[in-house]
Amino acid sequence: MGKAKTETGVENDRQSVRALERGLEVLRSFKPGDRFLGNQEIAARTGLPKPTISRLTHTLTRLGYLSYSEKFGKYHLDSAVLALGYSYLVNMDVRRVARPLMQELAEYAQASVALGVQDRLNMLYIEAYRSSATVTLTLDVGSQIPIATTSMGRALLCALPEAESNSILEQVQLRNEADWPRIKTGIEQARKDFDERGFCLSLGDWKRDVHAVAAPLVPSDGSRVLVFSCVGAAFQLRRHMLEDDIGPRLLNLITNVKETLDRQHS
Amino acid sequence: MGKAKTETGVENDRQSVRALERGLEVLRSFKPGDRFLGNQEIAARTGLPKPTISRLTHTLTRLGYLSYSEKFGKYHLDSAVLALGYSYLVNMDVRRVARPLMQELAEYAQASVALGVQDRLNMLYIEAYRSSATVTLTLDVGSQIPIATTSMGRALLCALPEAESNSILEQVQLRNEADWPRIKTGIEQARKDFDERGFCLSLGDWKRDVHAVAAPLVPSDGSRVLVFSCVGAAFQLRRHMLEDDIGPRLLNLITNVKETLDRQHS
DNA sequence: TGCTGTTGTTTCGTTCTGCGGAACTAATGT
DNA sequence: ACATTAGTTCCGCAGAACGAAACAACAGCA
Incomplete structure (x- = not known):
């Protein structure tokens, strides 16, 4: 029934929220081992355009999932992600x-x-x-x-x-x-x-x-x-x-x- | 410089991505201690309408942040959230x-x-x-x-x-x-x-x-x-x-x- | 001091995504 | 059979998210 929007193998579900996917991809782009990432690097890893990254990092920072280091001018993961991980573990x-x-x-x-x-x-x-x-x-x-x-x-x-x-x-x-x-x-x-x-x-x-x-x-x-x-x-x-x-x-x-x-x- | 869009104290930044905020709020609504949540319960906790929750949970499930239990007909946090938390810790x-x-x-x-x-x-x-x-x-x-x-x-x-x-x-x-x-x-x-x-x-x-x-x-x-x-x-x-x-x-x-x-x- | 490259932010018009009321389906109970 | 409750699907609409391009801030370099 759903007409495939694009012919990518990965169907982009009518049922999926793109902005959320992308935001999480930004978080995921922090692999264990890289402390700081700038918008540029995140853009490179995710393939998303710069302004989009800018908005997503802002949002994630406001919510405590990322924080911004004035010193480096880059972002790193913040405590909120750990809180989630722990909620998973205790259950x-x-x-x-x-x-x-x-x-x-x-x-x-x-x-x-x-x-x-x-x-x-x-x-x-x-x-x-x-x-x-x-x-x-x-x-x-x-x-x-x-x-x-x-x-x-x-x-x-x-x-x-x-x-x-x-x-x-x-x-x-x-x-x-x-x-x-x-x-x-x-x-x-x-x-x-x-x-x-x-x-x-x-x-x-x-x-x-x-x-x-x-x-x-x-x-x-x-x-x-x-x-x-x-x-x-x-x-x-x-x-x-x-x-x-x-x-x-x-x-x-x-x-x-x-x-x-x-x-x-x- | 930014003109406040609405007069709510919590400015809803031109710079913030709402869908992402909401998706993360869904994850956050799993407090340590509650194993399973249904769409209903999530809707209650977050105050978001049902169809919205439905879409968000779908997305989160596809990405491995939630998983769905056939048995209970409810969702629980899944491994992807832990992977994030760990990336934070090691750094x-x-x-x-x-x-x-x-x-x-x-x-x-x-x-x-x-x-x-x-x-x-x-x-x-x-x-x-x-x-x-x-x-x-x-x-x-x-x-x-x-x-x-x-x-x-x-x-x-x-x-x-x-x-x-x-x-x-x-x-x-x-x-x-x-x-x-x-x-x-x-x-x-x-x-x-x-x-x-x-x-x-x-x-x-x-x-x-x-x-x-x-x-x-x-x-x-x-x-x-x-x-x-x-x-x-x-x-x-x-x-x-x-x-x-x-x-x-x-x-x-x-x-x-x-x-x-x-x-x-x- | 100006030039060039690099990175991040703002602008702004467009479009399509995300929205949510309402209708629909499914499951459970009495 | 008839409520009741939970979840999904529909679908038209609004405005949120988008991204090209312009702009700003900075660093290195000659």
């Missing part, structure tokens, strides 16, 4: 349930245990624990890691309906034509692991010295897939340990969490 | 600098040490540490506490230019006509403490059994005021300890952090 009751079990496993494995969900083409940590003696990379709540090369991302792909995982993979391919063959191989291997054992591995595919195992939790209530992972230094978490010991324990953890959740919600 | 380098000192003080005082900034009429934690043996209330990064009755909020008021703190207090008064006299007394006392000693107290004014001391850090580069606080059980953190020992140590911590920051930025 994820899977965190409360999983926390002690994750902590326990982290200590047992002397590694990090994390819980993540999909966000666009990344996995986003919503909970993380390090063993008391872990020196590994510091990944905390809010951290993002790629989907295709991490165990967490691969476990997600295995748990998602085929249509969705394919759609993700297409986009990944577009963005990584060069590495695609290697990426694809890794994912096929992960599928095999998943079918045989119920979890996926990544042995140095993301960062050379990092080994990890991950498995999904598909909530009974139809909400979004959750993924648990255990991550550590390659020399510490050897393949056989992940496959024979940590992996199974991770599955066990997931079963427990899932049962607890199901029991709680009638 | 606050005051956190990196302050973290070890906060931890140290927390252990010394056997209490919690927090770092917060203003967000609307709340203080928002951007870093928090508990001593290993603390049983106190669980306040974590992202938590929000009121301005007028907490030591952290009062310290903010003392550090802000008078115009700003007055503007905040006006709004607080409007929202709490009943308690206003008591609130006002507390703040006046805090001002006196601040002038004499450099820090503010709250001895049970926010929660009966909670004592706290706080002091501001006003960055040299003109960015927003930061507040450090030390919080604990009333029976443990007695007034004299806060005034004679913890308070001064907190000021010392702040001096150190500030010097480190100033040294780093040219």
Whole structure:
């Protein structure tokens, strides 16, 4: 019924509010790592014309999502965005349930245990624990890691309906034509692991010295897939340990969490 | 120069994008604590008409800021908001600098040490540490506490230019006509403490059994005021300890952090 | 001191987006 | 069958958002 306004593949819904989309795109253009952005840079990243950016940044600043630094003449994210993020976190009751079990496993494995969900083409940590003696990379709540090369991302792909995982993979391919063959191989291997054992591995595919195992939790209530992972230094978490010991324990953890959740919600 | 369009006190800037404002208001209407909201409830909270809400929720859902639960027929916040919040946090380098000192003080005082900034009429934690043996209330990064009755909020008021703190207090008064006299007394006392000693107290004014001391850090580069606080059980953190020992140590911590920051930025 | 490049803001006429009352649909209850 | 309540769709209208172009502010440089 709706006549496609433009022939872009991305339908611009009659039902979508463009100004809101654009404003959020402005916020999104602040990737973790770049402190300050000027209107110019934002315009470059978003492809929006200058006056539009000017209006959007004004609005966002007035509302406390951005603030303006006189010194640099640029904007940076402000507290209001954090307030939103937190409102999201406190309502994820899977965190409360999983926390002690994750902590326990982290200590047992002397590694990090994390819980993540999909966000666009990344996995986003919503909970993380390090063993008391872990020196590994510091990944905390809010951290993002790629989907295709991490165990967490691969476990997600295995748990998602085929249509969705394919759609993700297409986009990944577009963005990584060069590495695609290697990426694809890794994912096929992960599928095999998943079918045989119920979890996926990544042995140095993301960062050379990092080994990890991950498995999904598909909530009974139809909400979004959750993924648990255990991550550590390659020399510490050897393949056989992940496959024979940590992996199974991770599955066990997931079963427990899932049962607890199901029991709680009638 | 700008000609006021309407005579509302809140000027509706020629420079502001209404649709964006409204969309963000929809997100904001999810306070920490309410998991699911239907269009109806959102409409009630924001005062916007139904079709408008419908369009905004659609848009926000498409972008990953909300997601829709078939089961409940309602929306809840989704991962995209957390991704934003994290991008904000990682860029606050005051956190990196302050973290070890906060931890140290927390252990010394056997209490919690927090770092917060203003967000609307709340203080928002951007870093928090508990001593290993603390049983106190669980306040974590992202938590929000009121301005007028907490030591952290009062310290903010003392550090802000008078115009700003007055503007905040006006709004607080409007929202709490009943308690206003008591609130006002507390703040006046805090001002006196601040002038004499450099820090503010709250001895049970926010929660009966909670004592706290706080002091501001006003960055040299003109960015927003930061507040450090030390919080604990009333029976443990007695007034004299806060005034004679913890308070001064907190000021010392702040001096150190500030010097480190100033040294780093040219 | 003027010149040139860069960045952000204002202007202003146009257009299309966002609007919201009203009608419609769907689900739930009695 | 008949209210009741929640959400979506319609559709004509108004004005909000738009963006090209002009303008302003600033820095570097000769």
